[in-house]
Every structure is written in C-alpha cells, then in structure tokens.
Amino acid sequence: MPATIRDVAQQAGVGLGTVSRVINGSASVSDATRQRVLAVIKNLNYVPNPTARRLSLGRTLTIGVIVPFFTRPAEVERLRGIEHTLLDSGYDLILYNVETPEQRDQYFRDIPRRERVDGVLIVSLTPRDGDVKPFKKANVPIVLVDAHHASLARLNQVVTDDVTGGCEATQHLIELGHRRIAFISDRLDEPFNFTSSRDRLTGYQQALQAAGIPFRSDYHLQGDHGRAEAHRLAAQLLALPDRPTAIFAASDTQAMGVLEAARDAGLRVPDDLSVIGYDDIEIAEYLGLTTMSQQLYQSGKRGVELLLAVLENPDAQPATEVMPAKLTVRTTTARAAE
Amino acid sequence: MPATIRDVAQQAGVGLGTVSRVINGSASVSDATRQRVLAVIKNLNYVPNPTARRLSLGRTLTIGVIVPFFTRPAEVERLRGIEHTLLDSGYDLILYNVETPEQRDQYFRDIPRRERVDGVLIVSLTPRDGDVKPFKKANVPIVLVDAHHASLARLNQVVTDDVTGGCEATQHLIELGHRRIAFISDRLDEPFNFTSSRDRLTGYQQALQAAGIPFRSDYHLQGDHGRAEAHRLAAQLLALPDRPTAIFAASDTQAMGVLEAARDAGLRVPDDLSVIGYDDIEIAEYLGLTTMSQQLYQSGKRGVELLLAVLENPDAQPATEVMPAKLTVRTTTARAAE
DNA sequence: CTGTTAGCGCCTTCAT
C-alpha cells in the first residue's frame, strides 16, 4: 500500500491540513514544519493520490482530444504538438479517436456529461451549433484546432487559412505558365464536414479567377480521402482529351495517388505534369513533392496553450489564431511545357 | 451541476445503496424499484461520476501505454489496435510518449508510484530487471508488446519473431540468386535497447549460414533510425568495389533511404539492386516495396486483451504470444543479375 | 430486497 497523507501527517507529527498545505505550496507554513514534512514525504516516497485530489478539487485534471483518424500523418503531427505541450502542465491527456460520424456524435454527446475532462481540444472537426451547446452547459471549454465554427457561440480556435493556402498553391502553378489546372479533393459532402477541401477549392477558384482562367467543373474531381481514390480520379483527368498540365491535390496523400496515375499514364513529373499537394507530411520530402506546408506541430501546441489559458481564466475573450501555410517548392512542379 | 447519486435516490424515493446497486447491475433489486430508479436516472440524465467511482473502488479504471516515438508509422498502427480494443472495455487510455532514454526512465520510475493506472502496456521497449520491480511492487501489471523480457520475472508479452522474420527476408533474396546481400539496421547499441534490429540481424546471419554464404561485417552497416541515415549508409555500400546486389533494411523507413541511394547511384531497382524492408507500413505498398509484413494492429489488440485478462484475473499464468511475420513480395526484389 | 453507515484520500474552511 502506498503512503497516504495521513501517514505523512502522523510521522511528521502534524495535522493533515498542514501536509496538504506544503504539498500545494499554499498558505503559510512555518519553515521548520515545512522542512520536517518535506523530509517525511521524501522518506515515505509519498505521492498524493490523483484520484482523491480530483474528487476533492472537483476537477479532473485531464483534457480530452477529439480527433478523426488519428493515424493520418497530419493528425499525428498535430497530436505530437499537443502531447509535448501538455507534458509538464500537470494535465493528463485522453484521446478520443473518431472514425465514423456516429462515433463523433457519440463523443460530442457523451463527453460533456461525463465529468471526465476539464476541457476539450477538437481537432479537424467542425462541431455544429447543437454540438457546442452541451459543452457550454456542462461548462467544459472547447478549443478548435484546424476547424472553425462560425456561429454566435464564439470559440477559441486555431485555424489554418485554407482559402489563402489553396489560392497560393494555384498561383504557383499559374506563375509557372499552367492554364489547365485541375483540383482533386475529398468529397465536399463527406459526413464529417471537413472544411479544408472546400476552402482550398475556394482558394483555387479565386486564383483562377484572378488570372482570368475560367473554372471548369470537369477539372474538379472529388472522392473519398486516400491515395487509391485520388489515383483513380487522376487517371480520369489524365484521360481527358485536353488533359490538365497541372494537378493540385487537396492533401499530400492524394498527391501521391496523382503521382501514381501519372506513372501509369507514362507521363513524366514534372515535365509532362506538375503536381502540388498540401500539408507537407513527412513523406513529402522523400517524394520531392511540392506542397503547402502547414505548421501542424505548432497548431497542436497553440491549441493546448489556448485551452490551458481558458482553464486558468474561464472568462477570457475567445481568440482566433490563424496559422499560415507556406509554399514549399520541390521537384514535382515546373514550367508548363509549351 | 450534474445530478448525483443522491439526487437520484431522493427522486426515486430509495436509499443510495439501491441506486448504486442498479447502476452496477449487482445484487438483487426488485424489478419494480429497478424500473423506477432507471426512469429517474434517465430523466435526470444522470451519469455516475467516474472520479468518485475510482476513489471508492480503489482502481483507476485506466491503463497506460508507454510507447517510443508514437509518430512512427508502425507504432501508430499498433496504437490503433490498442485504442480500438480498449474502446468498449470501460477503461480509459493514457499515452506516455517516450522520445529520450531519460523520459523512458522517468516513466518507468514514476508511473508505478503514482496510482494513475491499473495496468501498463509497454510497446517496443525492453524494460530491464530494475525497471520491472517497481511495477511488481506497486502491483501494476505489465504487458509487453513487440518486446521481450527474458528474466525470471515472467511477463505477459506479445512478441514478434524477428529472428525468423529476418531469416525469411534474407532467404527470399538468396532464393532469388543473390549472394552479396547487405543488411542495414539501427545502431545495435542505441540507448532504447530495441531488440528488433539485433534479432533481424541474427536471422539474417542464420539464413546466410544455412546457404553457406559467409557473413561479411562490411556488409552490415548500422546507424540512427531514419531514412536519411539509411540513405547515407546505403550510398556507402553501393560505393564498395564489390557492392551488394541486394540490401535488406531493418525497417521500411530505412528501405526508403536505400531506394534513394540507389536512385542517386543510377542503379535500377530491382534490376541492378534488390531491396527488401520490414514492417509493411502503409507507404510500402505505394512504393511497391517488398517487405516483411507485421501484424501491427493485431499486436496492439492482443496486448490489450492480455492486459485486460490479467486485470480480471491477477494470478493467471503469464503468456507469451508470438506474432508471425509474413513475406510480402512486391516490385523491389528480383533475380540477381547474372 | 433495501436503507444506513463507514470509508476511499485529499482539500478547505473554521477555529484556535
């Protein structure tokens, strides 16, 4: 059996209140007794029981992270930022991995009423108004990472400007002389309401328009996220009579599918086809993939910092922090062939 | 404020004990009162406070996972198996990510004395005898996943037979007619005491010996884990006067570095050089990499199952479960050129 | 079958 606060009190010849006080560095304890208590604590190898502390404090000292597909490289990197930042905060982290819309809904429904976490980080998932309310009501603060929530209920959020990012990616291709530029994305109506594909599409369209290039709907293909599906879609694009000379993929994973399709079609990249991705996941460098770098680690880190700040000071103003994306040119984009 | 068990008892006109009994499905409660209590529970949207339960039960209802570099693809996949399996077990999961030996030691030291978890899954890390003792003493069961512990303190473990795997990978190359087969691995003396590289080396040597091919120490290079380092090592091998015609990399990540080096050297894979990896991470398929498939997801799943079993029945016999590796031939290996 | 009571280990007034 591990030592309890009572054991310490007894051995030190003080009341348990005093021990509690030295543990929490609080209030005033005479230096003499403090030393004595500290000595006994060390001697007994005493560590306060977290469960008891939590119950007494009425706080769980844990934060939850709701994240879809935590195995995807981009999410993993965000998680790493979260984990690192939380490390010496005294908070535990509990991970809620979402792989289906039902699961998301269940977490949104259950977590607030469970008294399991003091606050929640929602990653890459856009809650609807109805989702937010239970958290508000249970007084569980939320911070959004890589997601934005437009409603009245203002939320702390770390957003990435996907519109601008999509625009810059497209501009890069335009500046290289491309005019026939296609865009491959997730389904715009996928059940998770991911906004990144939509926003990047908007940026893509803005860039085209600014360059006076009309948007062609047959140049925008959507499908389930993933390499294989993107491969299929790209093959479709490349079979077009006037096939695009450049393809912008909404993620690096999908860009990989595009590269495969190009290979299948006997097209050289970047000579015959330019390809640009999005995210700058680790493998992108290996592939020499031109892409939009996101500050994934940093976004997780900032999210935690915001959440910890809210936990400290519950009625601070909600903040929205924008993480910029940066063009990283490698070897899959080049001037359009005459 | 959320409803407490007392509120339920009052509204249902019963004692606390009765409510507790229906919650835990335990003992005997008359069907009438059970229905009544259930109704009030639903009506009040009551959920038992987990912290209070934990304190009362003297169990944390959470399990910890100690894992090095949880961002590496193979570990992520193991984690996925763990997370899935734990989902409806009623246990929470808390993740301890290890990135330095000091951190590992700290976790090994602190976790047992913290009363934070009921059991621990140690992934890909081989604890020393001194590490195991504190867990034993604190009565916190351990299950090893992808690691083995040879000492007297017999542990539950899910091991992968890396010796056999390394042997089969090498045999594959030998059967393709290769004689000059090199092996690139992690440093054998890296601080985490990972055993996989060592075991795969043993398998490699066994296969060579069985085929009557002498082991050449200049054909075994070791370096930090990672693509870049493997790239460097492979370049070194390929610069040898009698360069190998096949390279076995101790992981897919490292195999990627080998592929890069081959490209740099103007060698075609598999015509001029065969390459085989290990793990079968997701990207391997994309690369067409021949590799040894590990049942990563499954290993995590089995680990959790073992741990839950121990938690149920603390004095069950420790079990060792072996996960086989399977050769997956793709397009980076071929018959040795004449 | 069910109400009551005594903890689980800690924090926090409230006196002193």
Add this chain to the structure above:
DNA sequence: ATGAAGGCGCTAACAG
C-alpha cells in the same frame, strides 16, 4: 501558523 472537521460522489458491508 496549524489542528480538527466536513465534504467531494460513490461503493460495500451491515443490519434489518
């Protein structure tokens, strides 16, 4: 400055 006491919400043992 410090000891004593009450309470956090729940479970389990004990009477009925």
